Amino acid sequence: MGSLDGKIVLITGTAGGQGRVAALAFAREGAKVVGCDIQVAANDETVELVRRAGGEMTGVAPIDLTDPDQARRVVEEAVAAYGGLDVVYNNAAMPRFGPLPGFSVEDWRATITGELDIPFFVSKFAWPHLVDRGGGVIVNIASMAGMIAGEVPPMVAHSAANAGIIGMTRQLALEGARHGIRAVTVSPGPVLTPASDRDLGDDQAARDAITRKTMLKRFARPEEIVELVVFLASDRAAYITGANYALDGGASAW
DSSP: OOTTTTOEEEEEOOSSHHHHHHHHHHHHTTOEEEEEOSOHHHHHHHHHHHHHTTOEEEEEOSOOTTSHHHHHHHHHHHHHHHTOOOEEEEOOOOOOOBOTTTOOHHHHHHHHIIIIIHHHHHHHHHHHHHHHTTOEEEEEEOOGGGTSOOTTTTBHHHHHHHHHHHHHHHHHHHHHGGGTEEEEEEEEOSBOOHHHHHHHTTOHHHHHHHHHTSSSOSOBOHHHHHHHHHHHHSGGGTTOOSOEEEESTTGGGO
């Protein structure tokens, strides 16, 4: 028996990183997974990995979640695939980084769209389906940048967008309570993913600057984030809503 047996879960951004790890973990716990991404081949690979491990997963790609019409479509395809929707895991994000003076209006708007609009669109269109099921769970991935400032990399838009996610989640929890819908935020610190490796490369000075603020002096592994999300999505966490969990190695504690 898995902790999510029979649950239908939509996970955004499943082509790699935390999204791929999440698809495998949710399927391991008995959930039927619908994953989506803008990258087709990598998302198909995630689907194959889940199925090879004995899980159930359907993939929808390419999908651009910054487009509300496409966000609506992926929710409808998730509902059609398995007959409903119980959990929404808003993992996908497309941030840009830079300090305020040189940060363009285009980069600002792209980050707000790529980080804040996506979970809003997906949650909005999933909402009536969760209500129809008699309740459900929305887990929004934010960042410690929504709680504290950071020097490396400069993150004016990233901070604003993720503070917005944390606030939006509290409101979703308030509005959802009467429908049996829980909403929770998870705010990771630095995480080892293909994206972070691509952005940082062999710049050890930047890596050290990022981890210096953490008490544990290291990046998190994707599994360390995902396993908390699995718990929060399960009935074992039935009394948890409106909360923000900082998985940041202690960075926001000092």
